[in-house]
Amino acid sequence: MLRLLSFTLLLFSAVYSFSQTCPLQISLVSDTVACLKEFPPPRGMSNPKQFSVQLKVISGTPTSIVWSNGNVGATLNPEVSGTYEVVATDVTGCKATAKVNIRQFGIPNPIYSNAGILAKGFCLGDSIEFTGIPVASIDKMFWMFGDGSSSSKQNPKKIYSSTGTFITSLRLTNRCGLDTTIYKQIKIFPSPPKPNIPLSTALCTSPIALSPSNNSSIISYLWSTGVKTSVIVVDKPDVYSLLITDINGCTSSSTTIVVDNRPSVDLGSSLTLCQFSLYPSLNAQAPGAIYLWSVNGVPNGNSTSIQAVNTSLPGDFLYSVKVVDPITSCLRQAEKQIMVYPTPSRPTITLKSFNTLHSSNSLGNQWYKNGNLLSGSVDQDLVVNESGIYSVQTILNECKSALSDNFEFTITGSKDFATAGIRVFPNPFFESLWIESDLNENLQVTILDMMGRDVITTQTKTNEAIEMRELPSGLYLLIVNKGPYLLSKRIVKY
16 A cells, blocks of 8 residues: 655744734745655655745735745745744844644554544434545545445435445545545344334223333333333323334334313312302213212212202312213213312400400401491401491401491590599509599509500409509509590509
Protein backbone atom coordinates (compact mmCIF):
# COMPACT_ATOMS: atom_id res chain seq x y z
CA MET A 1 0.00 0.00 0.00
CA LEU A 2 1.19 3.45 -0.82
CA ARG A 3 2.74 5.13 2.18
CA LEU A 4 1.98 8.81 2.09
CA LEU A 5 3.40 11.50 4.32
CA SER A 6 1.23 14.58 4.77
CA PHE A 7 1.22 17.57 7.01
CA THR A 8 -1.43 19.61 8.82
CA LEU A 9 -1.23 23.31 9.25
CA LEU A 10 -2.48 24.71 12.54
CA LEU A 11 -3.14 28.38 12.22
CA PHE A 12 -2.77 30.83 15.04
CA SER A 13 -4.48 34.19 15.15
CA ALA A 14 -2.33 37.22 14.69
CA VAL A 15 -0.90 38.90 17.79
CA TYR A 16 0.63 42.34 18.14
CA SER A 17 4.11 43.01 19.35
CA PHE A 18 3.45 46.74 19.32
CA SER A 19 0.89 48.77 21.28
CA GLN A 20 -2.86 48.21 20.97
CA THR A 21 -3.05 51.37 18.81
CA CYS A 22 -0.94 49.76 16.09
CA PRO A 23 -3.05 49.73 12.91
CA LEU A 24 -1.24 46.76 11.36
CA GLN A 25 -3.12 43.42 11.39
CA ILE A 26 -2.27 40.20 9.53
CA SER A 27 -3.45 36.57 9.23
CA LEU A 28 -2.21 33.39 7.55
CA VAL A 29 -4.24 31.61 4.88
CA SER A 30 -3.37 28.13 3.59
CA ASP A 31 -4.74 24.67 2.90
CA THR A 32 -4.90 22.49 6.06
CA VAL A 33 -3.09 19.51 4.51
CA ALA A 34 0.16 19.49 2.56
CA CYS A 35 1.20 16.45 0.52
CA LEU A 36 4.81 15.31 0.44
CA LYS A 37 4.96 15.83 -3.34
CA GLU A 38 3.94 19.48 -2.86
CA PHE A 39 7.24 20.31 -1.12
CA PRO A 40 10.27 21.52 -3.09
CA PRO A 41 13.31 19.30 -3.86
CA PRO A 42 15.20 17.50 -2.50
CA ARG A 43 12.33 16.20 -0.30
CA GLY A 44 9.69 16.14 -2.98
CA MET A 45 9.35 15.17 -6.58
CA SER A 46 11.40 16.79 -9.36
CA ASN A 47 8.53 18.94 -10.57
CA PRO A 48 6.39 19.50 -7.47
CA LYS A 49 3.25 21.53 -7.13
CA GLN A 50 4.64 23.99 -4.66
CA PHE A 51 2.81 24.13 -1.26
CA SER A 52 2.75 27.56 0.33
CA VAL A 53 1.39 29.58 3.21
CA GLN A 54 0.05 33.00 2.22
CA LEU A 55 0.05 36.05 4.51
CA LYS A 56 -3.02 38.24 4.34
CA VAL A 57 -2.99 41.90 5.42
CA ILE A 58 -6.17 42.78 7.29
CA SER A 59 -5.32 46.42 7.98
CA GLY A 60 -2.35 48.71 7.64
CA THR A 61 0.45 48.74 5.06
CA PRO A 62 3.53 46.66 5.88
CA THR A 63 6.84 47.74 4.36
CA SER A 64 8.71 44.63 5.52
CA ILE A 65 7.63 40.95 5.80
CA VAL A 66 10.19 38.46 7.12
CA TRP A 67 9.67 34.73 7.92
CA SER A 68 11.64 32.82 10.52
CA ASN A 69 13.19 30.55 7.85
CA GLY A 70 14.54 33.55 5.98
CA ASN A 71 11.79 33.87 3.39
CA VAL A 72 10.88 37.47 2.57
CA GLY A 73 7.50 38.61 1.30
CA ALA A 74 3.91 37.48 1.71
CA THR A 75 4.52 33.82 0.72
CA LEU A 76 6.13 31.05 2.81
CA ASN A 77 7.37 27.86 1.09
CA PRO A 78 7.98 25.41 3.97
CA GLU A 79 10.39 22.53 3.46
CA VAL A 80 10.24 20.71 6.80
CA SER A 81 7.77 20.35 9.66
CA GLY A 82 7.97 22.81 12.51
CA THR A 83 6.77 26.22 13.65
CA TYR A 84 7.22 29.22 11.36
CA GLU A 85 6.77 32.83 12.46
CA VAL A 86 6.30 35.90 10.32
CA VAL A 87 6.89 39.52 11.34
CA ALA A 88 5.31 42.39 9.39
CA THR A 89 6.50 45.99 9.99
CA ASP A 90 5.10 49.26 8.67
CA VAL A 91 6.77 52.59 8.10
CA THR A 92 6.18 53.75 11.70
CA GLY A 93 7.87 50.67 13.16
CA CYS A 94 4.58 49.08 14.17
CA LYS A 95 4.92 45.28 14.15
CA ALA A 96 2.41 42.43 13.80
CA THR A 97 3.30 38.74 14.13
CA ALA A 98 1.64 35.40 13.34
CA LYS A 99 2.68 31.76 13.64
CA VAL A 100 1.89 28.53 11.80
CA ASN A 101 2.74 25.05 13.02
CA ILE A 102 3.43 22.48 10.30
CA ARG A 103 3.46 18.95 11.70
CA GLN A 104 3.40 15.40 10.39
CA PHE A 105 -0.16 14.17 9.84
CA GLY A 106 0.34 10.37 9.98
CA ILE A 107 -0.03 7.24 7.88
CA PRO A 108 -3.22 7.15 5.76
CA ASN A 109 -3.95 3.46 6.39
CA PRO A 110 -7.27 2.69 8.16
CA ILE A 111 -5.53 -0.02 10.13
CA TYR A 112 -3.30 2.60 11.72
CA SER A 113 -5.61 5.64 11.67
CA ASN A 114 -9.03 6.65 12.96
CA ALA A 115 -10.66 6.12 9.57
CA GLY A 116 -13.72 3.88 9.63
CA ILE A 117 -17.47 3.32 9.23
CA LEU A 118 -20.18 3.95 11.80
CA ALA A 119 -23.75 2.78 11.24
CA LYS A 120 -26.96 3.19 13.22
CA GLY A 121 -30.21 1.26 12.75
CA PHE A 122 -30.36 -2.32 11.48
CA CYS A 123 -34.08 -3.09 11.07
CA LEU A 124 -35.91 -3.62 7.81
CA GLY A 125 -37.58 -0.38 6.80
CA ASP A 126 -35.31 1.76 8.98
CA SER A 127 -33.31 4.60 7.46
CA ILE A 128 -29.80 3.46 8.41
CA GLU A 129 -27.46 6.35 9.13
CA PHE A 130 -23.91 5.73 7.86
CA THR A 131 -21.03 7.93 9.04
CA GLY A 132 -17.69 7.94 7.23
CA ILE A 133 -14.58 8.82 9.21
CA PRO A 134 -11.85 10.08 6.80
CA VAL A 135 -8.08 9.90 7.12
CA ALA A 136 -7.81 13.60 6.35
CA SER A 137 -10.22 16.43 5.71
CA ILE A 138 -9.40 16.41 1.98
CA ASP A 139 -10.61 12.84 1.53
CA LYS A 140 -13.34 12.01 -0.97
CA MET A 141 -15.76 9.18 -0.17
CA PHE A 142 -17.56 6.60 -2.26
CA TRP A 143 -19.96 4.10 -0.63
CA MET A 144 -21.15 0.69 -1.86
CA PHE A 145 -23.99 -0.77 0.24
CA GLY A 146 -23.80 -4.39 -0.88
CA ASP A 147 -27.14 -4.39 -2.71
CA GLY A 148 -26.01 -2.59 -5.89
CA SER A 149 -26.67 0.95 -4.58
CA SER A 150 -24.00 3.56 -3.85
CA SER A 151 -23.45 7.12 -2.57
CA SER A 152 -20.70 9.77 -2.60
CA LYS A 153 -21.94 11.62 0.50
CA GLN A 154 -19.89 11.59 3.69
CA ASN A 155 -22.86 10.60 5.88
CA PRO A 156 -25.47 8.93 3.68
CA LYS A 157 -28.77 7.32 4.72
CA LYS A 158 -29.85 3.99 3.31
CA ILE A 159 -33.08 1.92 3.48
CA TYR A 160 -32.60 -1.74 2.62
CA SER A 161 -35.47 -3.48 0.84
CA SER A 162 -34.78 -6.94 2.28
CA THR A 163 -33.29 -8.61 5.30
CA GLY A 164 -29.93 -10.36 5.35
CA THR A 165 -26.21 -9.65 5.61
CA PHE A 166 -24.66 -6.96 3.40
CA ILE A 167 -21.00 -5.99 2.96
CA THR A 168 -20.77 -2.20 2.95
CA SER A 169 -17.58 -0.60 1.63
CA LEU A 170 -16.18 2.92 1.90
CA ARG A 171 -13.47 3.98 -0.56
CA LEU A 172 -11.29 6.93 0.56
CA THR A 173 -9.20 8.90 -1.97
CA ASN A 174 -7.45 12.29 -1.92
CA ARG A 175 -5.05 14.38 -3.99
CA CYS A 176 -2.07 13.20 -1.97
CA GLY A 177 -2.45 9.71 -3.45
CA LEU A 178 -4.59 8.03 -0.79
CA ASP A 179 -6.73 5.22 -2.21
CA THR A 180 -7.97 2.69 0.34
CA THR A 181 -11.23 0.84 0.97
CA ILE A 182 -12.82 0.01 4.34
CA TYR A 183 -15.39 -2.77 4.74
CA LYS A 184 -18.14 -3.31 7.31
CA GLN A 185 -20.70 -6.12 7.55
CA ILE A 186 -24.28 -4.90 8.02
CA LYS A 187 -27.04 -7.29 9.12
CA ILE A 188 -30.63 -6.20 8.49
CA PHE A 189 -33.14 -7.78 10.85
CA PRO A 190 -36.85 -8.25 10.15
CA SER A 191 -39.43 -6.43 12.25
CA PRO A 192 -41.19 -8.63 14.82
CA PRO A 193 -44.72 -9.79 13.96
CA LYS A 194 -47.34 -7.18 14.74
CA PRO A 195 -48.97 -7.59 18.17
CA ASN A 196 -52.06 -9.72 17.67
CA ILE A 197 -54.54 -7.55 19.54
CA PRO A 198 -58.04 -7.41 18.00
CA LEU A 199 -58.85 -4.75 15.43
CA SER A 200 -61.85 -3.78 17.55
CA THR A 201 -63.63 -4.88 20.70
CA ALA A 202 -66.57 -3.74 22.80
CA LEU A 203 -67.10 -2.93 26.46
CA CYS A 204 -70.16 -4.81 27.69
CA THR A 205 -70.20 -6.10 31.26
CA SER A 206 -66.77 -5.29 32.67
CA PRO A 207 -63.44 -3.66 31.79
CA ILE A 208 -61.45 -5.32 28.99
CA ALA A 209 -57.90 -6.68 29.24
CA LEU A 210 -55.89 -6.03 26.07
CA SER A 211 -52.99 -8.47 25.71
CA PRO A 212 -50.84 -9.70 22.79
CA SER A 213 -49.65 -13.31 22.55
CA ASN A 214 -46.45 -14.23 24.36
CA ASN A 215 -43.26 -13.78 22.33
CA SER A 216 -39.93 -14.52 24.00
CA SER A 217 -38.05 -12.19 21.62
CA ILE A 218 -40.00 -9.11 22.76
CA ILE A 219 -38.14 -7.09 25.37
CA SER A 220 -40.39 -4.04 25.78
CA TYR A 221 -43.99 -2.91 25.41
CA LEU A 222 -45.37 0.62 25.13
CA TRP A 223 -49.11 1.36 24.97
CA SER A 224 -50.49 4.68 23.77
CA THR A 225 -51.67 5.26 27.35
CA GLY A 226 -48.04 5.24 28.53
CA VAL A 227 -48.32 1.82 30.21
CA LYS A 228 -45.18 -0.31 29.69
CA THR A 229 -46.55 -3.76 30.54
CA SER A 230 -47.76 -6.34 28.05
CA VAL A 231 -51.35 -6.18 29.37
CA ILE A 232 -53.57 -3.16 30.03
CA VAL A 233 -57.13 -3.01 31.37
CA VAL A 234 -59.40 -0.40 29.76
CA ASP A 235 -62.81 0.82 30.86
CA LYS A 236 -63.54 3.57 28.36
CA PRO A 237 -63.95 3.70 24.58
CA ASP A 238 -60.92 4.92 22.68
CA VAL A 239 -58.26 4.01 20.11
CA TYR A 240 -55.39 2.10 21.73
CA SER A 241 -52.05 1.25 20.11
CA LEU A 242 -49.20 -1.01 21.21
CA LEU A 243 -45.53 -0.68 20.17
CA ILE A 244 -43.29 -3.72 20.78
CA THR A 245 -39.48 -3.95 20.57
CA ASP A 246 -37.53 -7.18 20.09
CA ILE A 247 -34.02 -8.18 21.14
CA ASN A 248 -32.59 -6.67 17.94
CA GLY A 249 -34.14 -3.29 18.66
CA CYS A 250 -36.67 -3.68 15.83
CA THR A 251 -40.25 -2.57 16.39
CA SER A 252 -43.77 -3.11 15.16
CA SER A 253 -47.16 -1.88 16.31
CA SER A 254 -50.89 -2.59 16.17
CA THR A 255 -53.99 -0.55 16.90
CA THR A 256 -57.37 -1.54 18.32
CA ILE A 257 -60.63 0.38 18.61
CA VAL A 258 -62.60 -0.09 21.81
CA VAL A 259 -66.29 0.82 21.55
CA ASP A 260 -68.84 1.02 24.36
CA ASN A 261 -71.98 -1.12 24.12
CA ARG A 262 -73.01 -0.44 27.70
CA PRO A 263 -76.13 1.62 28.46
CA SER A 264 -75.51 5.30 29.10
CA VAL A 265 -76.15 6.36 32.70
CA ASP A 266 -74.79 9.15 34.89
CA LEU A 267 -76.13 10.05 38.33
CA GLY A 268 -73.90 13.11 38.67
CA SER A 269 -71.27 14.05 41.22
CA SER A 270 -71.42 13.69 44.99
CA LEU A 271 -73.30 16.29 47.03
CA THR A 272 -74.33 17.32 50.53
CA LEU A 273 -77.88 17.96 51.70
CA CYS A 274 -79.56 19.09 54.90
CA GLN A 275 -81.91 16.88 56.83
CA PHE A 276 -85.56 17.22 55.70
CA SER A 277 -84.52 19.22 52.62
CA LEU A 278 -86.08 18.48 49.23
CA TYR A 279 -83.95 17.12 46.35
CA PRO A 280 -85.08 15.91 42.92
CA SER A 281 -85.22 12.14 42.43
CA LEU A 282 -82.27 10.44 40.74
CA ASN A 283 -82.92 9.48 37.10
CA ALA A 284 -80.99 6.59 35.50
CA GLN A 285 -82.49 7.38 32.06
CA ALA A 286 -81.68 4.63 29.46
CA PRO A 287 -85.31 3.96 28.42
CA GLY A 288 -86.23 0.30 28.02
CA ALA A 289 -83.41 -0.96 30.23
CA ILE A 290 -83.60 -3.09 33.37
CA TYR A 291 -82.81 -1.24 36.62
CA LEU A 292 -81.52 -2.54 39.95
CA TRP A 293 -81.16 0.12 42.67
CA SER A 294 -79.37 -0.20 46.02
CA VAL A 295 -78.49 2.11 48.91
CA ASN A 296 -75.22 1.54 50.77
CA GLY A 297 -74.85 -1.78 48.93
CA VAL A 298 -78.27 -3.11 49.95
CA PRO A 299 -80.85 -3.64 47.15
CA ASN A 300 -84.01 -1.69 47.90
CA GLY A 301 -86.29 -3.42 45.39
CA ASN A 302 -86.65 -0.44 43.07
CA SER A 303 -86.62 -1.54 39.41
CA THR A 304 -87.64 1.73 37.78
CA SER A 305 -85.44 4.44 36.30
CA ILE A 306 -86.39 6.88 39.11
CA GLN A 307 -85.04 6.74 42.68
CA ALA A 308 -86.25 9.11 45.41
CA VAL A 309 -83.67 10.67 47.73
CA ASN A 310 -84.53 10.26 51.42
CA THR A 311 -83.31 13.11 53.68
CA SER A 312 -85.36 12.27 56.77
CA LEU A 313 -82.30 10.77 58.48
CA PRO A 314 -78.79 12.19 58.64
CA GLY A 315 -75.89 10.07 57.37
CA ASP A 316 -73.67 9.14 54.45
CA PHE A 317 -75.57 7.34 51.70
CA LEU A 318 -74.30 5.69 48.49
CA TYR A 319 -77.02 5.39 45.86
CA SER A 320 -76.12 2.97 43.07
CA VAL A 321 -77.98 1.60 40.06
CA LYS A 322 -77.16 -1.25 37.69
CA VAL A 323 -78.61 -0.69 34.23
CA VAL A 324 -78.87 -3.72 31.92
CA ASP A 325 -79.60 -3.66 28.18
CA PRO A 326 -82.24 -6.42 27.72
CA ILE A 327 -81.08 -7.16 24.15
CA THR A 328 -77.27 -7.31 24.50
CA SER A 329 -77.15 -8.00 28.26
CA CYS A 330 -74.47 -5.30 28.46
CA LEU A 331 -74.64 -3.36 31.70
CA ARG A 332 -73.27 -0.29 33.43
CA GLN A 333 -73.30 0.68 37.09
CA ALA A 334 -73.40 4.27 38.33
CA GLU A 335 -73.09 5.68 41.84
CA LYS A 336 -73.79 8.91 43.67
CA GLN A 337 -72.60 9.74 47.18
CA ILE A 338 -75.03 11.88 49.19
CA MET A 339 -74.15 13.21 52.64
CA VAL A 340 -77.17 14.29 54.70
CA TYR A 341 -76.25 16.60 57.58
CA PRO A 342 -78.59 16.91 60.57
CA THR A 343 -80.63 20.09 60.84
CA PRO A 344 -79.53 21.97 64.00
CA SER A 345 -82.02 22.13 66.84
CA ARG A 346 -83.99 25.33 67.24
CA PRO A 347 -82.16 27.54 69.77
CA THR A 348 -83.75 29.33 72.72
CA ILE A 349 -82.69 32.67 74.21
CA THR A 350 -82.23 33.41 77.92
CA LEU A 351 -80.98 36.51 79.74
CA LYS A 352 -77.54 35.66 81.06
CA SER A 353 -76.89 39.03 82.72
CA PHE A 354 -78.54 42.42 82.73
CA ASN A 355 -77.44 43.12 79.13
CA THR A 356 -76.29 39.72 77.80
CA LEU A 357 -78.45 37.31 75.79
CA HIS A 358 -77.53 33.61 75.70
CA SER A 359 -78.24 31.00 72.96
CA SER A 360 -78.88 27.39 73.97
CA ASN A 361 -76.70 26.19 71.03
CA SER A 362 -72.94 26.56 71.55
CA LEU A 363 -71.89 26.63 67.86
CA GLY A 364 -73.05 28.14 64.58
CA ASN A 365 -75.13 31.01 66.00
CA GLN A 366 -76.26 34.00 63.96
CA TRP A 367 -78.05 36.80 65.84
CA TYR A 368 -80.76 39.10 64.48
CA LYS A 369 -82.25 42.36 65.75
CA ASN A 370 -85.71 43.39 64.65
CA GLY A 371 -85.45 40.78 61.87
CA ASN A 372 -82.16 42.15 60.52
CA LEU A 373 -78.95 40.13 60.54
CA LEU A 374 -76.30 41.43 62.96
CA SER A 375 -73.08 41.06 60.97
CA GLY A 376 -70.30 39.41 62.96
CA SER A 377 -72.60 38.44 65.85
CA VAL A 378 -71.98 34.68 65.79
CA ASP A 379 -71.04 33.83 69.39
CA GLN A 380 -73.21 32.01 71.88
CA ASP A 381 -73.64 35.22 73.93
CA LEU A 382 -74.75 38.62 72.64
CA VAL A 383 -74.17 41.84 74.60
CA VAL A 384 -77.00 44.29 73.88
CA ASN A 385 -77.02 48.02 74.50
CA GLU A 386 -80.28 48.92 72.80
CA SER A 387 -83.88 47.96 73.18
CA GLY A 388 -85.19 45.68 70.45
CA ILE A 389 -86.58 42.31 69.44
CA TYR A 390 -83.74 39.77 69.24
CA SER A 391 -83.63 36.27 67.73
CA VAL A 392 -80.96 33.73 66.87
CA GLN A 393 -80.51 30.97 64.29
CA THR A 394 -78.00 28.07 64.26
CA ILE A 395 -76.16 27.22 60.99
CA LEU A 396 -73.95 24.12 60.81
CA ASN A 397 -72.60 22.58 57.56
CA GLU A 398 -74.77 25.13 55.69
CA CYS A 399 -77.86 23.61 57.36
CA LYS A 400 -80.07 26.15 59.14
CA SER A 401 -82.25 25.68 62.18
CA ALA A 402 -85.58 27.41 62.62
CA LEU A 403 -85.34 30.89 64.14
CA SER A 404 -85.67 31.06 67.90
CA ASP A 405 -88.62 32.72 69.55
CA ASN A 406 -88.28 36.50 69.70
CA PHE A 407 -86.73 37.92 72.85
CA GLU A 408 -87.79 41.48 73.60
CA PHE A 409 -85.18 43.43 75.49
CA THR A 410 -86.27 46.83 76.84
CA ILE A 411 -84.39 49.57 78.58
CA THR A 412 -87.12 51.93 79.88
CA GLY A 413 -84.96 54.57 81.48
CA SER A 414 -82.38 55.37 84.14
CA LYS A 415 -82.38 56.76 87.66
CA ASP A 416 -79.76 57.97 90.03
CA PHE A 417 -78.91 55.79 93.00
CA ALA A 418 -80.53 58.07 95.59
CA THR A 419 -83.87 58.14 93.77
CA ALA A 420 -83.78 54.34 93.42
CA GLY A 421 -83.13 53.96 97.16
CA ILE A 422 -79.67 52.44 96.66
CA ARG A 423 -76.52 53.55 98.48
CA VAL A 424 -72.93 52.72 97.50
CA PHE A 425 -70.08 53.17 100.00
CA PRO A 426 -67.29 53.84 100.61
CA ASN A 427 -66.31 55.68 97.47
CA PRO A 428 -63.35 55.83 97.02
CA PHE A 429 -62.60 52.35 98.52
CA PHE A 430 -59.62 50.13 99.16
CA GLU A 431 -60.68 46.49 99.01
CA SER A 432 -64.47 46.16 99.40
CA LEU A 433 -67.51 48.01 98.12
CA TRP A 434 -70.89 47.89 99.94
CA ILE A 435 -74.32 48.31 98.31
CA GLU A 436 -77.53 48.83 100.32
CA SER A 437 -81.11 48.87 99.05
CA ASP A 438 -84.23 50.16 100.83
CA LEU A 439 -86.12 47.11 99.56
CA ASN A 440 -83.49 44.62 100.77
CA GLU A 441 -83.49 43.02 97.30
CA ASN A 442 -81.01 41.02 95.20
CA LEU A 443 -79.18 43.17 92.69
CA GLN A 444 -77.36 42.39 89.39
CA VAL A 445 -74.02 44.22 89.53
CA THR A 446 -71.50 44.80 86.75
CA ILE A 447 -68.22 46.70 87.05
CA LEU A 448 -66.46 47.97 83.92
CA ASP A 449 -62.98 49.43 83.58
CA MET A 450 -62.37 52.62 81.63
CA MET A 451 -61.84 50.58 78.43
CA GLY A 452 -65.39 49.25 78.74
CA ARG A 453 -64.22 45.76 79.70
CA ASP A 454 -66.31 43.71 82.12
CA VAL A 455 -64.11 43.02 85.17
CA ILE A 456 -66.79 41.86 87.62
CA THR A 457 -70.36 40.56 87.10
CA THR A 458 -72.18 39.24 90.15
CA GLN A 459 -75.48 38.89 91.98
CA THR A 460 -75.34 40.51 95.42
CA LYS A 461 -77.67 40.90 98.36
CA THR A 462 -78.18 44.22 100.07
CA ASN A 463 -75.67 45.05 102.79
CA GLU A 464 -73.18 42.55 101.31
CA ALA A 465 -69.61 43.50 100.45
CA ILE A 466 -68.21 43.07 96.95
CA GLU A 467 -64.58 42.08 97.27
CA MET A 468 -62.32 43.89 94.78
CA ARG A 469 -58.90 43.69 96.37
CA GLU A 470 -57.47 42.03 93.21
CA LEU A 471 -58.42 44.97 91.00
CA PRO A 472 -55.68 47.51 90.27
CA SER A 473 -56.16 51.08 91.51
CA GLY A 474 -58.09 53.32 89.20
CA LEU A 475 -61.44 54.62 88.00
CA TYR A 476 -64.30 52.17 87.32
CA LEU A 477 -67.99 52.29 86.28
CA LEU A 478 -70.51 50.56 88.52
CA ILE A 479 -73.74 49.40 86.78
CA VAL A 480 -76.68 48.04 88.78
CA ASN A 481 -79.67 46.44 87.06
CA LYS A 482 -82.86 47.28 89.00
CA GLY A 483 -85.97 46.12 87.19
CA PRO A 484 -86.31 48.01 83.91
CA TYR A 485 -83.72 50.55 85.01
CA LEU A 486 -79.94 50.71 84.64
CA LEU A 487 -78.16 52.66 87.39
CA SER A 488 -74.57 53.73 86.81
CA LYS A 489 -71.99 55.44 89.01
CA ARG A 490 -68.28 56.11 88.88
CA ILE A 491 -66.24 54.55 91.65
CA VAL A 492 -62.57 54.94 92.58
CA LYS A 493 -60.27 52.27 94.00
CA TYR A 494 -57.13 53.36 95.90
